[in-house]
Amino acid sequence: MANNDIYNEIQYPGPYQLAWAKFRADHVSWVCFCIVIFFIIVAIFAPLVAPYSPTEQNTDYVLLPPSWQNAGDVHFLLGTDDLGRDVLSRLIYGTQITFGLSLLVALAAMVVGLALGALAGMSKGIRASVFNHLLDTILSIPSLLLAIVIVAALGPGLFNTIWAVFLVLIPQFVHRTRIAVQNEFKKEYVTAARLDGANDFQILISSVFPNIIETIILQYSLAVSAAMLDVAALGFLGLGAQQGSPEWGAMLAGSIDLIYRASWLATLPGVTMFLCLLSVNTVGHGLRNALKQRSE
Amino acid sequence: MIVYFIRRFNLLVTTLFLLSLISFSLAHLFPGDAAINFSGQQSLTYQEYAKLTEELALNESYFVQYIVYMQRVVQGDFGNSFSSDASVLDDFMRVFPASAELSAYALILTAIVGLPLGLWAGVKRNSWIDKVIFSSATIANSIPIFWMGLLLMLLFSLNLAWLPISGRLNLLYEVPSDTGILLIDIALSNLDNKYQIYQDALRHLVLPTITLAILPTTILIGMMRSSVINVMATPYIKAAKTKGLSTFQIIRKHVFRNAILPIIPQFGLLFNTLMTSTMITEFIFSWPGIGHWLIEAIYQRDYPVIQAALLLVSSFMVVINVLSDIVHTLLNPLVRKEING
Numbered sequence: 001m002a003n004n005d006i007y008n009e010i011q012y013p014g015p016y017q018l019a020w021a022k023f024r025a026d027h028v029s030w031v032c033f034c035i036v037i038f039f040i041i042v043a044i045f046a047p048l049v050a051p052y053s054p055t056e057q058n059t060d061y062v063l064l065p066p067s068w069q070n071a072g073d074v075h076f077l078l079g080t081d082d083l084g085r086d087v088l089s090r091l092i093y094g095t096q097i098t099f100g101l102s103l104l105v106a107l108a109a110m111v112v113g114l115a116l117g118a119l120a121g122m123s124k125g126i127r128a129s130v131f132n133h134l135l136d137t138i139l140s141i142p143s144l145l146l147a148i149v150i151v152a153a154l155g156p157g158l159f160n161t162i163w164a165v166f167l168v169l170i171p172q173f174v175h176r177t178r179i180a181v182q183n184e185f186k187k188e189y190v191t192a193a194r195l196d197g198a199n200d201f202q203i204l205i206s207s208v209f210p211n212i213i214e215t216i217i218l219q220y221s222l223a224v225s226a227a228m229l230d231v232a233a234l235g236f237l238g239l240g241a242q243q244g245s246p247e248w249g250a251m252l253a254g255s256i257d258l259i260y261r262a263s264w265l266a267t268l269p270g271v272t273m274f275l276c277l278l279s280v281n282t283v284g285h286g287l288r289n290a291l292k293q294r295s296e
Numbered sequence: 297m298i299v300y301f302i303r304r305f306n307l308l309v310t311t312l313f314l315l316s317l318i319s320f321s322l323a324h325l326f327p328g329d330a331a332i333n334f335s336g337q338q339s340l341t342y343q344e345y346a347k348l349t350e351e352l353a354l355n356e357s358y359f360v361q362y363i364v365y366m367q368r369v370v371q372g373d374f375g376n377s378f379s380s381d382a383s384v385l386d387d388f389m390r391v392f393p394a395s396a397e398l399s400a401y402a403l404i405l406t407a408i409v410g411l412p413l414g415l416w417a418g419v420k421r422n423s424w425i426d427k428v429i430f431s432s433a434t435i436a437n438s439i440p441i442f443w444m445g446l447l448l449m450l451l452f453s454l455n456l457a458w459l460p461i462s463g464r465l466n467l468l469y470e471v472p473s474d475t476g477i478l479l480i481d482i483a484l485s486n487l488d489n490k491y492q493i494y495q496d497a498l499r500h501l502v503l504p505t506i507t508l509a510i511l512p513t514t515i516l517i518g519m520m521r522s523s524v525i526n527v528m529a530t531p532y533i534k535a536a537k538t539k540g541l542s543t544f545q546i547i548r549k550h551v552f553r554n555a556i557l558p559i560i561p562q563f564g565l566l567f568n569t570l571m572t573s574t575m576i577t578e579f580i581f582s583w584p585g586i587g588h589w590l591i592e593a594i595y596q597r598d599y600p601v602i603q604a605a606l607l608l609v610s611s612f613m614v615v616i617n618v619l620s621d622i623v624h625t626l627l628n629p630l631v632r633k634e635i636n637g
Contacts, residue, residue: 134314141610141613142568142569142571144572144576145572145610148575148590148594149322149606151594152593152594152602153325153326155327156594225438229440232440232442233440233441233442233576236442236576237576237579237591238595239591239594249442252442252443252446255446256446259446259449259450259454263454266443266446266447266450267447267450269443270440270443270446270447273440273443274438274439274440277438277439278434278435278438281434281437281438282434285434
């Protein structure tokens with residue numbers, strides 16, 4: 001189409017902008033993205049948002065049902081547990097532990113995995129083969145079993161759980177990065193850069209990384225949901241966060257004894273966690289679709 | 297073709313070797329004395345301890361220790377459990393059938409529900425049926441399995457009181473354990489009220505099986521759907537349509553078989569999910585299987601059991617992974633052609 005506006009340069013959207021526009025055009029993903037942002041804000045500002053401390057025991061209000069039931073009290077919006085602790089505050093602080101820590105641990109695993117994956121992707125011969133075998137071994141063990149074994153060696157506790165999840169997530173990042181780097185290195189623009197005299201490291205930083213960053217972000221969203229599941233599952237099994245901690249899995253585990261008397265203690269943490277996981281998964285799915293559409 | 301098998305076999309052996317190395321080093325990494333962690337014998341006199349150290353070659357180099365450890369593993373000697381003081385292998389053989397039984401039923405349920413739904417969604421791509429099936433699978437995929445188990449228990453066991461909460465069988469019935477697989481054991485036993493026992497066993501099975509099957513089913517629906525979509529886009533489907541075959545005939549003769557082939561190598565992934573879910577499901581429903589056993593062992597700091605369970609369970613998975621790869625190669629002519637060049 002002819003462009004009559006000769007004074008203003010027309011802006012063509014770059015690849016990132018294009019992917020972002022595609023992503024925003026999908027309403028479901030966009031809503032889920034907003035929910036994820038909401039959870040992140042809640043996690044950061046938990047002490048400001050929460051009405052009570054997660055450990056404060058209101059002994060006059062033990063096992064109060066949520067406020068929409070007749071026996072409920074509006075001061076405790078989502079009710080209280082068997083020690084009179086406010087469920088809403090505990091869920092908010094739980095966001096900090098289960099969701100916030102998962103975001104951080106996935107980020108740390110991403111940095112380490114990216115570095116190792118790039119090294120593995122560029123190496124050839126026997127070293128690469130040994131590395132691949134090692135990776136295949138670790139990837140063939142399901143992440144929860146591996147995390148359980150690491151926790152068994154280190155001893156139960158939230159801190160050890162985080163270590164375990166960190167170690168479990170790294171191989172997945174290494175695997176994904178390695179494949180992506182190997183594929184990029186076969187492409188012609190890399191050859192062009194090499195003919196210009198760039199060494200491997202320069203090619204990696206300035207040519208390959210910008211092109212695989214989206215794959216890595218996609219893997220990050222998968223890793224966050226896997227990390228949340230593992231942290232909560234270990235908390236539920238009593239191997240992670242100790243009983244009484246507001247971690248969602250530990251809250252669910254604590255609710256089992258009271259499930260007949262106070263079913264909201266089992267449903268509410270589950271609903272929160274389900275919502276959070278669903279949003280993260282949908283964002284990842286939407287991202288993948290956006291990238292696929294852009295390349296088509 | 298033979299080269300391919302050798303390479304797969306090589307992968308299998310290397311992986312198993314690395315797993316055994318991890319398992320071996322765990323005995324040194326766990327807190328406590330390596331001799332006790334290896335053998336599982338806690339109350340030793342000084343002479344016994346010295347003899348054990350000699351047998352396990354703990355004063356020698358790590359290499360010799362590893363060789364001795366592998367000899368014991370091959371003989372099936374994983375030491376004794378700290379808590380039950382029985383041989384770990386015997387304990388494993390006792391709990392394994394319960395897990396295998398539960399997983400097998402869940403796998404059957406997964407296949408019965410997942411394959412047709414995925415096929416349906418793939419054939420009717422972008423229709424409302426596809427959207428309903430695919431989005432419910434996505435939503436179900438995000439439900440944490442331990443919460444799902446609790447919800448089912450809350451609904452069917454506590455509120456409606458239809459199904460029992462936990463365990464494999466009512467304590468009233470005492471079925472002798474011959475094979476360890478309960479439904480077969482009942483048939484083999486000479487109890488007179490078999491019909492009631494069967495009913496009771498099946499009622500105990502419903503909730504764990506459904507809980508366990510949900511996650512693999514959602515994954516299978518996704519796999520099947522994308523595979524069917526790929527097949528539907530191929531020229532031979534167009535040719536079949538031109539020939540005038542009905543949709544049902546096309547699906548039965550062309551789509552189903554071709555769509556299932558690419559799923560076979562992903563069976564390993566499905567199986568991994570199943571194993572992880574099994575551990576949590578067994579914990580929730582107090583099902584006396586491997587997951588329950590392993591988690592109990594961690595509570596009790598039962599190091600020989602943890603070490604052996606890791607080695608046995610993960611070796612089992614590696615074997616399944618490699619097997620599904622090989623079966624895929626044998627069944628899929630396209631891959632065979634690629635390998636043979």
